[in-house]
Amino acid sequence: xxxxxAFTICCLAGVVFAQGFFPVMPIPADxxxxxxxxxxxxxxxxxxxLSADNSISCSSCHQQKFAFTNxxxxxxxxxxxxxxxxxxxTLGNVGWRKxxxxxxxxxxxxxxxxxxxxxxxxxxIEPSVLVARLKGIPEYSKAFSSVFTDGLTMLNITRAIASxxxxxxxxxxxxxxxxxGDQKAMSKAAVRGMELFFGENGDCFHCHNGFNLTTxxxxxxxxxxxxxxxxxxxxxxxxxxxxxxxxxxIRNVALTAPYMHDGSIPTLxxxxxxxxxxxxxxxxxxxxxxxxxxxxTEISDLIEFLKALTDVEFTRDPRFAAPK
Amino acid sequence: MNKIVLTATLGTLALxxxxxxxxxxxxxxxxxxxxxxxxxxELGKTYKTSGGMDYSVDLLKFYVSNVQLVKADGSxxxxxxxxxxxFGDTAPSGGKLLENGQVFNAKTTQNETVFTLSAPSGDYxxxxxxxxxxKDLNHREASTIPMPLGLESGMYWAWNPGYxxxxxxxxxxxDNKSQPWLLHMGTDNWRLNVNQFDLATNKIKISVDGKxxxxxxxxxxxxxxxxxxxxxxxxxxxxxxxxxxxxxNVGQAYLNLLGAWSMAQ
Numbered sequence: 001x002x003x004x005x006a007f008t009i010c011c012l013a014g015v016v017f018a019q020g021f022f023p024v025m026p027i028p029a030d031x032x033x034x035x036x037x038x039x040x041x042x043x044x045x046x047x048x049x050l051s052a053d054n055s056i057s058c059s060s061c062h063q064q065k066f067a068f069t070n071x072x073x074x075x076x077x078x079x080x081x082x083x084x085x086x087x088x089x090t091l092g093n094v095g096w097r098k099x100x101x102x103x104x105x106x107x108x109x110x111x112x113x114x115x116x117x118x119x120x121x122x123x124x125i126e127p128s129v130l131v132a133r134l135k136g137i138p139e140y141s142k143a144f145s146s147v148f149t150d151g152l153t154m155l156n157i158t159r160a161i162a163s164x165x166x167x168x169x170x171x172x173x174x175x176x177x178x179x180x181g182d183q184k185a186m187s188k189a190a191v192r193g194m195e196l197f198f199g200e201n202g203d204c205f206h207c208h209n210g211f212n213l214t215t216x217x218x219x220x221x222x223x224x225x226x227x228x229x230x231x232x233x234x235x236x237x238x239x240x241x242x243x244x245x246x247x248x249x250i251r252n253v254a255l256t257a258p259y260m261h262d263g264s265i266p267t268l269x270x271x272x273x274x275x276x277x278x279x280x281x282x283x284x285x286x287x288x289x290x291x292x293x294x295x296x297t298e299i300s301d302l303i304e305f306l307k308a309l310t311d312v313e314f315t316r317d318p319r320f321a322a323p324k
Numbered sequence: 325m326n327k328i329v330l331t332a333t334l335g336t337l338a339l340x341x342x343x344x345x346x347x348x349x350x351x352x353x354x355x356x357x358x359x360x361x362x363x364x365x366e367l368g369k370t371y372k373t374s375g376g377m378d379y380s381v382d383l384l385k386f387y388v389s390n391v392q393l394v395k396a397d398g399s400x401x402x403x404x405x406x407x408x409x410x411f412g413d414t415a416p417s418g419g420k421l422l423e424n425g426q427v428f429n430a431k432t433t434q435n436e437t438v439f440t441l442s443a444p445s446g447d448y449x450x451x452x453x454x455x456x457x458x459k460d461l462n463h464r465e466a467s468t469i470p471m472p473l474g475l476e477s478g479m480y481w482a483w484n485p486g487y488x489x490x491x492x493x494x495x496x497x498x499d500n501k502s503q504p505w506l507l508h509m510g511t512d513n514w515r516l517n518v519n520q521f522d523l524a525t526n527k528i529k530i531s532v533d534g535k536x537x538x539x540x541x542x543x544x545x546x547x548x549x550x551x552x553x554x555x556x557x558x559x560x561x562x563x564x565x566x567x568x569x570x571x572x573n574v575g576q577a578y579l580n581l582l583g584a585w586s587m588a589q
Contacts, residue, residue: 106483108467111482120567128415155468155475235484
Protein backbone atom coordinates (compact mmCIF):
# COMPACT_ATOMS: atom_id res chain seq x y z
CA UNK A 1 0.00 0.00 0.00
CA UNK A 2 2.83 2.34 0.87
CA UNK A 3 4.48 1.35 -2.39
CA UNK A 4 1.33 2.17 -4.34
CA UNK A 5 1.03 5.59 -2.73
CA ALA A 6 4.67 6.41 -3.30
CA PHE A 7 4.43 5.18 -6.85
CA THR A 8 1.45 7.40 -7.62
CA ILE A 9 3.11 10.45 -6.10
CA CYS A 10 6.27 9.86 -8.07
CA CYS A 11 4.31 9.29 -11.27
CA LEU A 12 2.71 12.67 -10.83
CA ALA A 13 6.11 14.20 -10.20
CA GLY A 14 7.35 12.81 -13.49
CA VAL A 15 9.60 10.10 -12.10
CA VAL A 16 9.15 6.46 -11.44
CA PHE A 17 9.61 5.17 -7.94
CA ALA A 18 12.41 2.75 -7.36
CA GLN A 19 13.51 1.21 -4.11
CA GLY A 20 16.82 -0.01 -2.76
CA PHE A 21 19.78 0.65 -4.99
CA PHE A 22 17.77 1.39 -8.10
CA PRO A 23 18.44 4.83 -9.58
CA VAL A 24 15.61 7.18 -10.50
CA MET A 25 14.23 6.15 -13.88
CA PRO A 26 14.90 8.70 -16.64
CA ILE A 27 11.64 10.03 -18.06
CA PRO A 28 11.63 11.94 -21.39
CA ALA A 29 10.78 15.59 -20.86
CA ASP A 30 8.25 15.46 -23.68
CA UNK A 31 6.46 12.42 -22.29
CA UNK A 32 5.96 12.87 -18.55
CA UNK A 33 4.28 10.08 -16.61
CA UNK A 34 0.67 10.72 -15.60
CA UNK A 35 -1.76 8.17 -14.14
CA UNK A 36 -4.22 8.72 -17.01
CA UNK A 37 -1.58 8.21 -19.67
CA UNK A 38 -0.29 5.08 -17.95
CA UNK A 39 -3.80 3.62 -17.90
CA UNK A 40 -4.28 4.49 -21.56
CA UNK A 41 -0.99 2.80 -22.38
CA UNK A 42 -1.98 -0.24 -20.37
CA UNK A 43 -5.22 -0.51 -22.33
CA UNK A 44 -3.35 -0.22 -25.64
CA UNK A 45 -0.76 -2.77 -24.52
CA UNK A 46 -3.45 -5.38 -24.04
CA UNK A 47 -5.59 -4.48 -27.06
CA UNK A 48 -5.42 -6.80 -30.11
CA UNK A 49 -6.99 -4.08 -32.23
CA LEU A 50 -3.47 -2.69 -32.56
CA SER A 51 -2.67 -5.51 -35.01
CA ALA A 52 -3.73 -5.58 -38.65
CA ASP A 53 -6.12 -8.51 -38.23
CA ASN A 54 -7.09 -7.84 -34.60
CA SER A 55 -5.40 -11.06 -33.54
CA ILE A 56 -2.49 -10.06 -31.31
CA SER A 57 -1.52 -7.36 -28.87
CA CYS A 58 1.77 -6.39 -27.23
CA SER A 59 0.79 -8.71 -24.39
CA SER A 60 0.59 -11.70 -26.73
CA CYS A 61 4.38 -11.87 -26.76
CA HIS A 62 5.02 -10.10 -23.44
CA GLN A 63 3.01 -12.01 -20.85
CA GLN A 64 3.08 -10.90 -17.23
CA LYS A 65 3.15 -14.46 -15.90
CA PHE A 66 6.47 -14.98 -17.66
CA ALA A 67 7.95 -11.64 -16.60
CA PHE A 68 6.60 -10.17 -19.84
CA THR A 69 8.22 -12.69 -22.14
CA ASN A 70 6.62 -15.16 -24.50
CA UNK A 71 5.57 -18.21 -22.51
CA UNK A 72 8.37 -20.57 -23.46
CA UNK A 73 8.37 -19.78 -27.18
CA UNK A 74 11.76 -19.40 -28.84
CA UNK A 75 10.41 -16.81 -31.26
CA UNK A 76 7.08 -15.05 -31.45
CA UNK A 77 4.17 -15.69 -33.75
CA UNK A 78 2.81 -12.62 -35.49
CA UNK A 79 -0.30 -12.05 -37.57
CA UNK A 80 -1.29 -14.80 -40.01
CA UNK A 81 0.86 -17.27 -38.09
CA UNK A 82 4.14 -15.74 -39.20
CA UNK A 83 7.18 -16.62 -37.12
CA UNK A 84 9.72 -14.01 -36.12
CA UNK A 85 13.42 -14.68 -35.78
CA UNK A 86 14.18 -13.46 -32.27
CA UNK A 87 13.18 -14.15 -28.71
CA UNK A 88 10.84 -11.64 -27.05
CA UNK A 89 12.83 -9.97 -24.24
CA THR A 90 11.45 -9.25 -20.79
CA LEU A 91 9.93 -5.83 -20.20
CA GLY A 92 10.91 -5.85 -16.53
CA ASN A 93 12.73 -2.60 -15.76
CA VAL A 94 12.68 -1.75 -19.45
CA GLY A 95 12.38 1.95 -18.58
CA TRP A 96 16.03 1.94 -17.60
CA ARG A 97 17.30 0.30 -20.77
CA LYS A 98 19.55 2.67 -22.68
CA UNK A 99 18.69 1.23 -26.07
CA UNK A 100 16.14 -1.23 -27.36
CA UNK A 101 16.00 -4.28 -29.64
CA UNK A 102 18.59 -7.03 -29.55
CA UNK A 103 21.10 -4.96 -31.54
CA UNK A 104 20.32 -1.84 -29.55
CA UNK A 105 19.26 0.29 -32.50
CA UNK A 106 16.33 2.09 -30.94
CA UNK A 107 17.02 4.96 -28.54
CA UNK A 108 13.67 5.16 -26.75
CA UNK A 109 10.66 3.12 -25.74
CA UNK A 110 8.47 5.46 -27.77
CA UNK A 111 10.33 4.78 -31.01
CA UNK A 112 10.83 1.11 -30.20
CA UNK A 113 7.08 0.58 -30.07
CA UNK A 114 6.91 1.36 -33.78
CA UNK A 115 8.84 -1.84 -34.51
CA UNK A 116 6.41 -4.55 -33.40
CA UNK A 117 3.36 -2.49 -34.35
CA UNK A 118 4.44 -2.08 -37.98
CA UNK A 119 6.61 -5.19 -38.58
CA UNK A 120 4.89 -7.40 -41.15
CA UNK A 121 5.53 -10.53 -39.10
CA UNK A 122 4.40 -9.05 -35.80
CA UNK A 123 1.36 -6.76 -35.60
CA UNK A 124 1.74 -5.64 -39.21
CA ILE A 125 -0.39 -2.50 -39.26
CA GLU A 126 0.26 0.74 -41.14
CA PRO A 127 0.46 3.78 -38.83
CA SER A 128 -2.20 5.60 -40.86
CA VAL A 129 -4.54 2.61 -40.61
CA LEU A 130 -4.02 2.26 -36.87
CA VAL A 131 -4.64 5.94 -36.18
CA ALA A 132 -7.83 5.88 -38.25
CA ARG A 133 -8.98 2.67 -36.57
CA LEU A 134 -8.51 3.99 -33.04
CA LYS A 135 -10.14 7.30 -33.92
CA GLY A 136 -13.22 5.28 -34.78
CA ILE A 137 -13.37 3.88 -31.25
CA PRO A 138 -15.06 6.53 -29.05
CA GLU A 139 -13.37 5.52 -25.81
CA TYR A 140 -9.93 5.87 -27.38
CA SER A 141 -10.83 9.10 -29.11
CA LYS A 142 -12.01 10.54 -25.81
CA ALA A 143 -9.07 9.20 -23.79
CA PHE A 144 -6.44 10.55 -26.19
CA SER A 145 -8.11 13.97 -26.25
CA SER A 146 -8.03 13.98 -22.48
CA VAL A 147 -4.40 12.88 -22.14
CA PHE A 148 -2.73 14.67 -25.06
CA THR A 149 -3.30 18.21 -26.29
CA ASP A 150 -2.92 17.03 -29.90
CA GLY A 151 -5.15 14.01 -29.43
CA LEU A 152 -4.76 10.71 -31.18
CA THR A 153 -1.59 10.46 -33.25
CA MET A 154 0.86 7.65 -33.91
CA LEU A 155 3.40 9.34 -31.68
CA ASN A 156 0.90 9.60 -28.84
CA ILE A 157 0.02 5.92 -29.19
CA THR A 158 3.68 5.09 -28.66
CA ARG A 159 3.98 7.62 -25.84
CA ALA A 160 1.12 6.05 -23.91
CA ILE A 161 2.46 2.52 -24.37
CA ALA A 162 5.93 3.66 -23.31
CA SER A 163 4.49 5.30 -20.19
CA UNK A 164 2.86 2.04 -19.17
CA UNK A 165 6.04 0.09 -19.89
CA UNK A 166 7.99 2.44 -17.61
CA UNK A 167 5.85 1.30 -14.70
CA UNK A 168 6.96 -2.32 -15.14
CA UNK A 169 9.46 -2.21 -12.32
CA UNK A 170 10.75 -5.48 -10.90
CA UNK A 171 12.73 -5.07 -7.68
CA UNK A 172 11.17 -7.37 -5.12
CA UNK A 173 13.13 -10.58 -5.64
CA UNK A 174 14.82 -12.53 -2.82
CA UNK A 175 18.10 -11.03 -4.09
CA UNK A 176 16.70 -7.52 -3.57
CA UNK A 177 15.56 -8.49 -0.09
CA UNK A 178 18.98 -9.93 0.62
CA UNK A 179 20.62 -6.69 -0.51
CA UNK A 180 18.21 -4.79 1.70
CA GLY A 181 19.56 -6.68 4.71
CA ASP A 182 17.46 -9.82 4.98
CA GLN A 183 20.19 -12.43 5.27
CA LYS A 184 17.62 -15.24 5.14
CA ALA A 185 16.04 -14.13 1.89
CA MET A 186 18.33 -16.39 -0.17
CA SER A 187 19.34 -20.00 0.44
CA LYS A 188 22.94 -20.87 1.24
CA ALA A 189 23.32 -22.37 -2.22
CA ALA A 190 22.02 -19.14 -3.78
CA VAL A 191 24.49 -17.09 -1.73
CA ARG A 192 27.32 -19.34 -2.90
CA GLY A 193 26.03 -18.92 -6.43
CA MET A 194 25.94 -15.13 -5.99
CA GLU A 195 29.58 -15.13 -4.89
CA LEU A 196 30.51 -17.17 -7.93
CA PHE A 197 28.44 -14.92 -10.15
CA PHE A 198 30.25 -11.78 -9.01
CA GLY A 199 33.68 -13.42 -8.89
CA GLU A 200 36.26 -14.17 -11.56
CA ASN A 201 35.55 -17.91 -11.39
CA GLY A 202 31.94 -17.60 -12.46
CA ASP A 203 32.78 -14.51 -14.47
CA CYS A 204 29.14 -13.55 -15.09
CA PHE A 205 29.46 -10.06 -13.65
CA HIS A 206 31.51 -8.61 -16.50
CA CYS A 207 28.31 -8.43 -18.53
CA HIS A 208 25.57 -8.84 -15.91
CA ASN A 209 26.22 -6.10 -13.41
CA GLY A 210 24.54 -3.12 -11.80
CA PHE A 211 21.03 -2.76 -10.40
CA ASN A 212 19.46 -4.36 -13.47
CA LEU A 213 22.18 -6.95 -13.90
CA THR A 214 23.24 -5.79 -17.32
CA THR A 215 25.98 -3.45 -18.48
CA UNK A 216 23.89 -2.71 -21.59
CA UNK A 217 26.90 -3.59 -23.75
CA UNK A 218 26.78 -5.77 -26.88
CA UNK A 219 28.74 -8.99 -27.16
CA UNK A 220 29.10 -12.01 -29.38
CA UNK A 221 28.67 -14.88 -26.94
CA UNK A 222 29.77 -17.53 -29.44
CA UNK A 223 26.37 -19.10 -29.60
CA UNK A 224 27.14 -20.79 -32.92
CA UNK A 225 30.12 -21.22 -35.21
CA UNK A 226 28.62 -18.74 -37.65
CA UNK A 227 26.43 -15.66 -37.24
CA UNK A 228 23.23 -16.29 -39.20
CA UNK A 229 21.67 -13.28 -37.48
CA UNK A 230 23.95 -10.32 -38.12
CA UNK A 231 23.05 -8.59 -34.85
CA UNK A 232 24.77 -5.22 -34.49
CA UNK A 233 26.30 -5.56 -37.96
CA UNK A 234 22.82 -5.16 -39.41
CA UNK A 235 23.19 -1.50 -38.43
CA UNK A 236 26.91 -0.90 -38.74
CA UNK A 237 27.71 -3.20 -41.68
CA UNK A 238 30.96 -4.05 -39.89
CA UNK A 239 32.17 -7.63 -40.06
CA UNK A 240 33.49 -7.36 -36.53
CA UNK A 241 29.98 -6.59 -35.25
CA UNK A 242 28.38 -9.72 -36.67
CA UNK A 243 26.67 -11.76 -34.00
CA UNK A 244 26.83 -9.05 -31.35
CA UNK A 245 23.69 -8.61 -29.25
CA UNK A 246 22.73 -6.59 -26.23
CA UNK A 247 23.28 -8.12 -22.83
CA UNK A 248 19.80 -8.74 -21.43
CA UNK A 249 18.85 -8.24 -17.82
CA ILE A 250 18.73 -11.55 -16.01
CA ARG A 251 16.18 -10.44 -13.45
CA ASN A 252 13.37 -13.03 -13.47
CA VAL A 253 15.53 -15.20 -15.72
CA ALA A 254 14.07 -18.41 -14.30
CA LEU A 255 10.72 -17.37 -15.83
CA THR A 256 11.96 -16.29 -19.24
CA ALA A 257 13.07 -19.48 -20.97
CA PRO A 258 14.11 -20.18 -23.65
CA TYR A 259 17.27 -18.10 -23.78
CA MET A 260 19.59 -16.09 -26.02
CA HIS A 261 18.56 -13.73 -28.83
CA ASP A 262 17.08 -16.58 -30.86
CA GLY A 263 15.62 -18.59 -28.00
CA SER A 264 17.83 -21.50 -29.02
CA ILE A 265 18.83 -22.67 -25.52
CA PRO A 266 15.89 -24.16 -23.64
CA THR A 267 17.06 -24.23 -20.01
CA LEU A 268 19.27 -22.36 -17.56
CA UNK A 269 21.35 -25.52 -17.14
CA UNK A 270 22.12 -25.56 -20.85
CA UNK A 271 22.90 -21.82 -20.84
CA UNK A 272 25.46 -22.39 -18.11
CA UNK A 273 26.87 -25.40 -19.98
CA UNK A 274 27.35 -23.11 -22.98
CA UNK A 275 29.28 -20.54 -20.97
CA UNK A 276 31.16 -23.17 -18.98
CA UNK A 277 32.65 -24.60 -22.16
CA UNK A 278 33.47 -21.13 -23.50
CA UNK A 279 30.93 -21.15 -26.31
CA UNK A 280 31.38 -22.31 -29.88
CA UNK A 281 34.29 -21.58 -32.18
CA UNK A 282 32.93 -18.30 -33.51
CA UNK A 283 35.25 -15.89 -35.38
CA UNK A 284 33.76 -12.91 -33.54
CA UNK A 285 33.62 -14.51 -30.10
CA UNK A 286 33.97 -11.96 -27.33
CA UNK A 287 37.32 -11.94 -25.58
CA UNK A 288 35.50 -12.72 -22.34
CA UNK A 289 34.39 -16.08 -23.73
CA UNK A 290 36.63 -18.83 -22.30
CA UNK A 291 36.12 -22.21 -20.65
CA UNK A 292 35.24 -21.59 -17.01
CA UNK A 293 35.86 -25.02 -15.56
CA UNK A 294 32.92 -24.86 -13.17
CA UNK A 295 31.91 -28.02 -11.33
CA UNK A 296 28.38 -29.42 -11.32
CA THR A 297 27.92 -28.16 -7.76
CA GLU A 298 29.04 -24.69 -8.74
CA ILE A 299 26.65 -24.66 -11.70
CA SER A 300 23.88 -25.82 -9.39
CA ASP A 301 24.69 -22.97 -6.99
CA LEU A 302 24.69 -20.46 -9.81
CA ILE A 303 21.27 -21.65 -10.88
CA GLU A 304 20.00 -21.25 -7.33
CA PHE A 305 21.20 -17.66 -7.42
CA LEU A 306 19.53 -17.07 -10.77
CA LYS A 307 16.29 -18.40 -9.33
CA ALA A 308 16.66 -15.92 -6.46
CA LEU A 309 16.29 -13.15 -9.05
CA THR A 310 12.63 -14.09 -9.49
CA ASP A 311 10.23 -11.34 -8.42
CA VAL A 312 6.99 -13.23 -7.95
CA GLU A 313 5.08 -10.07 -7.02
CA PHE A 314 6.02 -8.58 -10.37
CA THR A 315 4.25 -11.43 -12.16
CA ARG A 316 1.12 -10.99 -10.06
CA ASP A 317 0.92 -7.23 -9.63
CA PRO A 318 -2.62 -6.26 -10.69
CA ARG A 319 -1.40 -2.84 -11.88
CA PHE A 320 0.41 -4.56 -14.72
CA ALA A 321 -2.35 -6.97 -15.68
CA ALA A 322 -4.92 -6.58 -18.43
CA PRO A 323 -7.45 -3.88 -17.54
CA LYS A 324 -10.92 -5.17 -16.72
CA MET B 325 30.77 59.92 -56.81
CA ASN B 326 31.13 57.92 -60.02
CA LYS B 327 31.95 54.87 -57.94
CA ILE B 328 28.75 55.28 -55.96
CA VAL B 329 26.68 55.58 -59.15
CA LEU B 330 28.42 52.55 -60.69
CA THR B 331 27.90 50.47 -57.55
CA ALA B 332 24.23 51.45 -57.35
CA THR B 333 23.74 50.63 -61.04
CA LEU B 334 25.41 47.24 -60.73
CA GLY B 335 23.38 46.53 -57.60
CA THR B 336 20.16 47.39 -59.39
CA LEU B 337 21.10 45.22 -62.34
CA ALA B 338 21.95 42.37 -60.02
CA LEU B 339 18.60 42.69 -58.29
CA UNK B 340 16.81 42.76 -61.63
CA UNK B 341 18.79 39.69 -62.70
CA UNK B 342 17.94 37.91 -59.48
CA UNK B 343 14.31 38.87 -59.81
CA UNK B 344 14.32 37.68 -63.41
CA UNK B 345 15.83 34.35 -62.42
CA UNK B 346 13.22 33.94 -59.70
CA UNK B 347 10.48 34.73 -62.18
CA UNK B 348 11.85 32.00 -64.42
CA UNK B 349 11.55 29.34 -61.76
CA UNK B 350 8.84 26.96 -62.89
CA UNK B 351 7.30 23.77 -61.58
CA UNK B 352 7.95 20.49 -63.29
CA UNK B 353 6.61 17.06 -62.34
CA UNK B 354 8.74 13.93 -62.24
CA UNK B 355 6.39 11.06 -62.98
CA UNK B 356 6.71 7.30 -62.86
CA UNK B 357 5.35 4.49 -64.97
CA UNK B 358 5.44 1.30 -62.96
CA UNK B 359 6.01 -1.58 -65.33
CA UNK B 360 6.35 -5.32 -65.27
CA UNK B 361 8.54 -5.94 -68.26
CA UNK B 362 6.81 -4.32 -71.21
CA UNK B 363 3.40 -4.15 -69.56
CA UNK B 364 2.00 -1.72 -67.01
CA UNK B 365 2.19 -3.08 -63.47
CA GLU B 366 -1.13 -4.12 -61.98
CA LEU B 367 -1.09 -4.18 -58.19
CA GLY B 368 -2.30 -7.53 -56.86
CA LYS B 369 -1.91 -9.34 -60.20
CA THR B 370 0.06 -12.60 -60.20
CA TYR B 371 3.35 -12.56 -62.10
CA LYS B 372 6.09 -15.15 -62.44
CA THR B 373 9.76 -14.88 -61.60
CA SER B 374 12.21 -16.18 -64.18
CA GLY B 375 12.34 -19.30 -62.03
CA GLY B 376 8.59 -19.78 -62.47
CA MET B 377 7.43 -18.72 -59.01
CA ASP B 378 4.17 -16.84 -58.66
CA TYR B 379 4.27 -13.46 -56.98
CA SER B 380 2.31 -10.24 -56.80
CA VAL B 381 3.20 -6.65 -55.96
CA ASP B 382 0.72 -5.06 -53.55
CA LEU B 383 2.59 -2.04 -52.23
CA LEU B 384 5.44 0.22 -53.24
CA LYS B 385 6.66 3.24 -51.31
CA PHE B 386 9.88 5.11 -51.84
CA TYR B 387 11.61 8.39 -51.13
CA VAL B 388 13.01 10.67 -53.83
CA SER B 389 15.71 13.20 -52.92
CA ASN B 390 18.78 14.99 -54.21
CA VAL B 391 17.13 15.69 -57.57
CA GLN B 392 19.38 17.33 -60.16
CA LEU B 393 18.66 18.48 -63.68
CA VAL B 394 21.62 17.96 -65.99
CA LYS B 395 22.64 20.94 -68.11
CA ALA B 396 24.10 20.72 -71.61
CA ASP B 397 27.62 21.26 -70.27
CA GLY B 398 27.21 18.31 -67.89
CA SER B 399 26.85 20.44 -64.79
CA UNK B 400 23.88 20.10 -62.48
CA UNK B 401 20.99 22.27 -61.41
CA UNK B 402 20.28 21.05 -57.89
CA UNK B 403 16.64 20.93 -56.82
CA UNK B 404 15.83 20.88 -53.11
CA UNK B 405 13.22 18.57 -51.71
CA UNK B 406 12.35 15.17 -50.34
CA UNK B 407 9.25 13.32 -51.44
CA UNK B 408 7.49 10.14 -50.41
CA UNK B 409 5.59 8.34 -53.14
CA UNK B 410 3.10 5.60 -52.23
CA PHE B 411 1.46 3.06 -54.51
CA GLY B 412 -1.08 0.80 -52.82
CA ASP B 413 -1.00 2.75 -49.56
CA THR B 414 -2.07 6.16 -48.39
CA ALA B 415 0.39 8.22 -46.39
CA PRO B 416 -0.91 11.24 -44.41
CA SER B 417 -0.61 14.23 -46.71
CA GLY B 418 -2.68 17.06 -45.32
CA GLY B 419 -0.69 18.08 -42.25
CA LYS B 420 2.53 19.86 -41.58
CA LEU B 421 5.33 19.11 -44.02
CA LEU B 422 9.07 19.27 -43.76
CA GLU B 423 10.57 22.24 -45.60
CA ASN B 424 10.48 21.24 -49.29
CA GLY B 425 8.78 18.01 -48.26
CA GLN B 426 6.26 16.37 -50.58
CA VAL B 427 3.82 13.46 -50.26
CA PHE B 428 2.21 11.68 -53.20
CA ASN B 429 -0.40 8.97 -52.95
CA ALA B 430 -0.77 7.43 -56.39
CA LYS B 431 -4.21 6.43 -57.61
CA THR B 432 -2.86 4.20 -60.39
CA THR B 433 0.51 2.75 -61.32
CA GLN B 434 0.84 4.83 -64.49
CA ASN B 435 2.14 8.32 -65.04
CA GLU B 436 1.93 9.26 -61.38
CA THR B 437 3.85 12.20 -59.96
CA VAL B 438 6.51 11.25 -57.43
CA PHE B 439 8.30 14.60 -57.15
CA THR B 440 7.50 18.18 -58.15
CA LEU B 441 10.61 20.16 -58.79
CA SER B 442 11.05 23.89 -59.04
CA ALA B 443 13.85 24.95 -61.35
CA PRO B 444 14.87 27.67 -63.81
CA SER B 445 13.00 27.20 -67.07
CA GLY B 446 14.97 25.83 -69.96
CA ASP B 447 16.03 22.67 -71.73
CA TYR B 448 18.06 20.08 -69.87
CA UNK B 449 19.86 16.98 -70.99
CA UNK B 450 18.60 14.70 -68.28
CA UNK B 451 17.83 14.15 -64.66
CA UNK B 452 19.40 12.32 -61.75
CA UNK B 453 18.04 11.64 -58.29
CA UNK B 454 18.39 9.38 -55.33
CA UNK B 455 15.90 6.90 -53.97
CA UNK B 456 16.42 7.43 -50.29
CA UNK B 457 16.58 9.95 -47.48
CA UNK B 458 19.66 12.21 -47.24
CA LYS B 459 21.94 11.19 -44.41
CA ASP B 460 21.40 14.53 -42.71
CA LEU B 461 17.67 13.84 -42.40
CA ASN B 462 17.76 10.08 -42.01
CA HIS B 463 18.82 10.08 -38.38
CA ARG B 464 17.00 13.05 -36.90
CA GLU B 465 14.58 12.62 -34.01
CA ALA B 466 11.77 10.71 -35.66
CA SER B 467 9.09 11.41 -33.11
CA THR B 468 8.84 15.10 -33.94
CA ILE B 469 9.95 15.47 -37.55
CA PRO B 470 7.03 16.14 -39.95
CA MET B 471 6.04 14.29 -43.11
CA PRO B 472 7.27 12.86 -45.36
CA LEU B 473 9.42 11.59 -42.49
CA GLY B 474 8.29 10.67 -38.98
CA LEU B 475 6.34 7.85 -37.44
CA GLU B 476 3.24 8.21 -39.59
CA SER B 477 5.11 7.89 -42.88
CA GLY B 478 4.93 4.10 -42.75
CA MET B 479 8.66 4.10 -43.52
CA TYR B 480 10.21 4.48 -40.06
CA TRP B 481 12.50 1.61 -39.17
CA ALA B 482 12.32 1.20 -35.42
CA TRP B 483 15.22 -1.25 -35.06
CA ASN B 484 17.58 1.06 -36.88
CA PRO B 485 17.16 4.82 -36.40
CA GLY B 486 16.34 5.83 -39.93
CA TYR B 487 13.93 5.06 -42.72
CA UNK B 488 13.17 2.38 -45.25
CA UNK B 489 14.12 4.05 -48.53
CA UNK B 490 12.44 1.64 -50.88
CA UNK B 491 9.62 -0.56 -49.61
CA UNK B 492 8.20 -3.20 -51.92
CA UNK B 493 5.75 -5.85 -50.71
CA UNK B 494 3.57 -8.52 -52.19
CA UNK B 495 2.59 -12.15 -51.92
CA UNK B 496 3.94 -15.41 -53.22
CA UNK B 497 2.87 -19.04 -53.02
CA UNK B 498 4.95 -21.46 -50.99
CA ASP B 499 3.70 -25.03 -50.76
CA ASN B 500 0.30 -23.87 -51.99
CA LYS B 501 0.06 -21.34 -49.20
CA SER B 502 0.05 -17.57 -49.71
CA GLN B 503 3.04 -15.95 -48.02
CA PRO B 504 4.10 -12.31 -47.90
CA TRP B 505 7.35 -11.32 -49.55
CA LEU B 506 9.01 -7.98 -49.02
CA LEU B 507 12.05 -5.94 -49.78
CA HIS B 508 12.84 -3.19 -47.30
CA MET B 509 15.91 -1.35 -48.49
CA GLY B 510 17.39 1.35 -46.34
CA THR B 511 20.38 2.45 -44.26
CA ASP B 512 22.81 5.00 -45.61
CA ASN B 513 24.60 2.36 -47.67
CA TRP B 514 21.60 1.55 -49.83
CA ARG B 515 20.65 4.95 -51.24
CA LEU B 516 19.93 4.25 -54.88
CA ASN B 517 21.31 6.55 -57.59
CA VAL B 518 19.13 6.96 -60.66
CA ASN B 519 20.88 8.60 -63.60
CA GLN B 520 18.96 9.41 -66.76
CA PHE B 521 20.97 11.84 -68.85
CA ASP B 522 22.64 11.79 -72.20
CA LEU B 523 25.14 14.39 -73.31
CA ALA B 524 26.38 12.56 -76.40
CA THR B 525 23.49 11.46 -78.57
CA ASN B 526 20.91 14.06 -77.73
CA LYS B 527 18.25 11.44 -77.05
CA ILE B 528 17.12 12.88 -73.76
CA LYS B 529 15.63 16.33 -73.61
CA ILE B 530 13.82 17.68 -70.61
CA SER B 531 11.96 20.90 -71.19
CA VAL B 532 11.25 22.70 -67.99
CA ASP B 533 8.66 25.16 -69.23
CA GLY B 534 5.83 24.99 -66.73
CA LYS B 535 3.73 22.85 -69.06
CA UNK B 536 5.43 19.53 -69.64
CA UNK B 537 6.59 16.81 -67.28
CA UNK B 538 9.22 14.08 -67.24
CA UNK B 539 8.23 10.45 -66.99
CA UNK B 540 10.50 7.59 -66.03
CA UNK B 541 9.81 3.86 -66.19
CA UNK B 542 10.45 1.69 -63.17
CA UNK B 543 10.42 -1.94 -64.27
CA UNK B 544 9.81 -4.02 -61.15
CA UNK B 545 10.39 -7.26 -63.04
CA UNK B 546 14.07 -6.33 -62.84
CA UNK B 547 14.02 -6.87 -59.06
CA UNK B 548 14.32 -10.59 -59.69
CA UNK B 549 16.55 -10.33 -62.77
CA UNK B 550 19.45 -12.03 -61.01
CA UNK B 551 19.60 -14.02 -57.79
CA UNK B 552 22.05 -13.49 -54.92
CA UNK B 553 25.48 -15.15 -54.96
CA UNK B 554 25.42 -15.66 -58.71
CA UNK B 555 22.14 -17.61 -58.73
CA UNK B 556 20.23 -17.20 -62.01
CA UNK B 557 16.84 -16.90 -60.31
CA UNK B 558 15.34 -15.59 -57.14
CA UNK B 559 13.99 -18.47 -55.05
CA UNK B 560 11.12 -17.03 -53.03
CA UNK B 561 10.72 -20.35 -51.24
CA UNK B 562 13.72 -19.41 -49.14
CA UNK B 563 12.66 -17.24 -46.19
CA UNK B 564 15.85 -15.17 -46.46
CA UNK B 565 15.01 -14.33 -50.07
CA UNK B 566 11.36 -13.71 -49.31
CA UNK B 567 11.81 -11.32 -46.39
CA UNK B 568 14.64 -8.90 -46.91
CA UNK B 569 15.51 -6.23 -44.37
CA UNK B 570 19.18 -5.90 -45.11
CA UNK B 571 22.25 -8.01 -45.76
CA UNK B 572 23.68 -9.58 -48.90
CA ASN B 573 20.34 -10.34 -50.54
CA VAL B 574 19.26 -6.72 -50.37
CA GLY B 575 22.61 -5.95 -51.96
CA GLN B 576 21.67 -8.04 -54.99
CA ALA B 577 18.20 -6.48 -55.14
CA TYR B 578 19.90 -3.07 -55.03
CA LEU B 579 22.10 -3.98 -58.00
CA ASN B 580 19.09 -5.32 -59.89
CA LEU B 581 17.14 -2.15 -59.17
CA LEU B 582 19.90 0.06 -60.55
CA GLY B 583 18.99 -1.26 -63.99
CA ALA B 584 15.25 -0.92 -63.56
CA TRP B 585 14.92 2.77 -64.46
CA SER B 586 14.61 4.20 -67.96
CA MET B 587 13.20 7.26 -69.67
CA ALA B 588 9.63 6.77 -70.89
CA GLN B 589 9.14 7.39 -74.60
